[in-house]
Amino acid sequence: MDTATTRRSYKRNQKKILTRTNIMLYLMILPPLVLYYIFRYVPMPGIMIGFQQYGLSGFKYWVGFRNFNVAFSTFFFWEAFRNSWVFVAFGYLFVTPSPIIFALLMNEIRIKWYKKSVQTISTLPHFITWVVIAGLFIQLLSPSTGYVNLLIRFFGGQPIFFMSNAALFPWLFTFMRIWKNVGYSSIIYLAALSGIDPQLYEAAVIDGASRIKQVWHITLPGIRNTILVLVVLSFSSVLAGMFEPIFVLKNPMNRSTAEVLDTYIYSIGIIQGKFNIATAVGLFKALISMFLLFLANFLSKRVTEDGRSIL
Amino acid sequence: MLKRSTGEKVFNIANIIFFLLFTVLMLLPILFVLKQSLDVGIQGELNISLIPKKFSLLYYEMVLKEESVYRPFLNSVYITIVGTSSSLLVNAIGAYTLSKRELPGGKFFIYFLVIIPMLFGGGLIPTYLLMRALGFIDRFAVLIIPAMASGWYMILIRNYYWSIPNSLAESARIDGAEEFTVFFRIILPLAKPVLAAIALFAGVSFWNTFMAAIIYMRSPKKYTFPVKLREMILLQNDKNTQEMEERLMAMGLDLNEIAVSSDGLSSAMMIVSMVPIILVYPYLQKHFAAGIMVGSIKG
Numbered sequence: 268m269d270t271a272t273t274r275r276s277y278k279r280n281q282k283k284i285l286t287r288t289n290i291m292l293y294l295m296i297l298p299p300l301v302l303y304y305i306f307r308y309v310p311m312p313g314i315m316i317g318f319q320q321y322g323l324s325g326f327k328y329w330v331g332f333r334n335f336n337v338a339f340s341t342f343f344f345w346e347a348f349r350n351s352w353v354f355v356a357f358g359y360l361f362v363t364p365s366p367i368i369f370a371l372l373m374n375e376i377r378i379k380w381y382k383k384s385v386q387t388i389s390t391l392p393h394f395i396t397w398v399v400i401a402g403l404f405i406q407l408l409s410p411s412t413g414y415v416n417l418l419i420r421f422f423g424g425q426p427i428f429f430m431s432n433a434a435l436f437p438w439l440f441t442f443m444r445i446w447k448n449v450g451y452s453s454i455i456y457l458a459a460l461s462g463i464d465p466q467l468y469e470a471a472v473i474d475g476a477s478r479i480k481q482v483w484h485i486t487l488p489g490i491r492n493t494i495l496v497l498v499v500l501s502f503s504s505v506l507a508g509m510f511e512p513i514f515v516l517k518n519p520m521n522r523s524t525a526e527v528l529d530t531y532i533y534s535i536g537i538i539q540g541k542f543n544i545a546t547a548v549g550l551f552k553a554l555i556s557m558f559l560l561f562l563a564n565f566l567s568k569r570v571t572e573d574g575r576s577i578l
Numbered sequence: 579m580l581k582r583s584t585g586e587k588v589f590n591i592a593n594i595i596f597f598l599l600f601t602v603l604m605l606l607p608i609l610f611v612l613k614q615s616l617d618v619g620i621q622g623e624l625n626i627s628l629i630p631k632k633f634s635l636l637y638y639e640m641v642l643k644e645e646s647v648y649r650p651f652l653n654s655v656y657i658t659i660v661g662t663s664s665s666l667l668v669n670a671i672g673a674y675t676l677s678k679r680e681l682p683g684g685k686f687f688i689y690f691l692v693i694i695p696m697l698f699g700g701g702l703i704p705t706y707l708l709m710r711a712l713g714f715i716d717r718f719a720v721l722i723i724p725a726m727a728s729g730w731y732m733i734l735i736r737n738y739y740w741s742i743p744n745s746l747a748e749s750a751r752i753d754g755a756e757e758f759t760v761f762f763r764i765i766l767p768l769a770k771p772v773l774a775a776i777a778l779f780a781g782v783s784f785w786n787t788f789m790a791a792i793i794y795m796r797s798p799k800k801y802t803f804p805v806k807l808r809e810m811i812l813l814q815n816d817k818n819t820q821e822m823e824e825r826l827m828a829m830g831l832d833l834n835e836i837a838v839s840s841d842g843l844s845s846a847m848m849i850v851s852m853v854p855i856i857l858v859y860p861y862l863q864k865h866f867a868a869g870i871m872v873g874s875i876k877g
Contacts, residue, residue: 284682284683287756288756288757289681289682291756291757291758292674292675292678292681292757293675293683295671295672295674295675295757295758295761296671296672296675296676296687298668298671298672298727299668299669299672299691299727299729299732300687300690300691302668302723302724302726302727303690303691303695303727303729305708306705306708306723306724307695307699307700309700309708310699310700310701310704310705310707310708311698311699311700311704312700312704313700313701313703313704313705313707313708314700314701314704316703316704316707372593372596372597373597375589375590375593376593376594376597377590378594381594381597384601385597385600385601387863388601388604388605389600389601389604390863391604391855391856391859392604394782394855394859394862395851395852395855396785396786396788396804396851397788398786398788398804398805398807398808398811398851399804399807399848399851399852401811402611402807402808402811402844402848403607403608403610403611403848404607405811406607406610406611406614406811406841406844406845406848407606407607407610407611409841412614412621412839412841414606414610414626417624417625417626418626420624421624421626446603446604446607450604478585478586478589503696510789511788511789514789514792514808515808515811515812518812532701532702532703533702533792533793536702536703536706537702537703537706537793542703542707545702545703546701546703546704549701549702549703550701552701553698553699553701557697557698560696560697
């Protein structure tokens with residue numbers, strides 16, 4: 268064999284996909300591929316159930332958009348729909364800004380050990396499951412034995428029935444969301460804050476800028492991009508993750524302001540067995556989420572420095 | 579040293595006090611439940627002390643002795659151990675393939691495992707019907723197998739593999755080592771830090787398994803701990819007290835001296851559920867940065 272043929276066969280080998288090495292590599296990724304295929308891809312065509320008359324025994328006949336019409340004409344659907352968006356709105360109004368304010372104030376604390384302890388304590392709830400968090404607050408707010416009502420009565424007030432007050436529920440839930448996530452979410456802002464060039468502050472001090480002015484003209488612009496990116500990224504998951512907390516916090520008294528689409532789908536689908544209606548509502552929700560994901564993807568190209576997108 | 583104005587001094591002190599109050603607010607729910615779980619004293623009207631009136635480990639004893647409570651606890655321990663170890667193995671091995679930039683089809687894997695599942699999904703009902711067809715209802719497999727592989731974890735692990743100097747693997751290849759050997763002998767031992775982080779994240783999420791258990795598990799014997807906890811939380815306090823007293827009489831306790839409630843038991847369960855998290859928390863903290871990155875890295 269001369270050198271030319273060796274080189275040619277080497278080249279051919281390089282192009283060949285099924286070399287011994289590559290087969291090994293494909294085998295290594297096979298388990299995740301199979302798992303994803305079965306549990307993520309096989310159920311996908313199941314969305315067609317939303318367009319079918321589907322009983323406990325299975326497919327009966329096609330009904331077009333009737334399941335959607337049935338859902339859209341139900342009072343409880345609109346209630347869950349409205350509540351979901353109320354929580355989204357409360358989320359952006361209160362939950363999203365809270366870690367930013369937390370980080371800005373925390374950034375002004377100069378005592379290292381104090382800073383560290385507060386951070387450690389406030390980050391912990393992020394890792395505790397919603398079931399326990401909901402339980403903690405249900406106990407804390409109990410009208411008879413809860414600590415908050417003990418305090419209210421101690422100071423001569425009348426006990427408040429927090430968990431059975433529908434008007435109060437969105438506020439309580441928002442408070443719990445902040446309580447759970449403020450510490451953890453602030454980490455990324457604190458990291459961004461520590462990345463701001465200290466020379467900017469020194470220059471500002473020489474120019475006679477007050478602390479407030481420094482925050483306004485240096486600190487906030489310094490984390491503006493981080494805020495924008497995180498807000499845009501959050502669009503893609505606004506309707507997600509509400510099942511667990513609501514499923515524990517919901518009761519017959521506060522249901523009218525607590526029920527969200529996720530828990531609604533569960534109760535009409537799994538509990539009542541109306542698979543077709545539940546799938547239609549799920550599909551409707553998925554379309555909204557997908558639209559928001561594309562929106563986030565489109566916007567993220569504008570707000571990230573390098574024009575990076577999510578997808 | 580820069581001079582500070584009076585206004586700034588006031589702000590600094592107010593800020594420190596604010597965070598002190600904030601910390602109290604963060605701790606209060608946990609401390610209150612801790613107190614409830616340790617207290618069997620008869621509460622006088624308006625006892626706002628957070629110190630147990632009559633200290634007792636009775637509720638924790640009940641958690642250990644009551645089968646309907648310790649069984650779900652053991653179930654959660656089981657799925658956490660099996661789920662975390664299998665998830666670690668599957669993702670660590672798969673991520674090695676993803677780390678090969680020149681491998682044909684590499685882009686397809688990212689689309690298949692991360693991007694398409696982010697856009698489309700069957701939703702609750704079709705997934706439920708699949709599990710039913712597979713005979714997975716009421717079996718622990720349904721809580722472990724579908725949650726085993728994770729595209730995000732794989733990307734995180736892959737990024738770490740990329741940071742391992744190529745020369746090590748290269749020299750082994752020159753010595754005639756195959757890819758399997760290179761992976762298990764060289765890459766995997768060097769990837770311990772990222773694997774520890776993933777083990778913690780997966781462990782926490784298996785330990786907190788709730789939604790899947792609510793949907794798929796039927797018999798109370800197979801509940802996970804959070805599911806049992808929810809059941810306890812939602813029990814009406816007074817309705818349960820009588821049942822509770824009967825249990826206590828069976829345990830041979832004098833009911834005139836103590837006051838028990840299902841609140842106490844569910845408080846103890848919440849503390850038990852939090853303890854493993856608090857134990858691994860210092861290690862979790864070390865990997866915060868990585869955890870945040872899970873949500874923000876592109877394939």
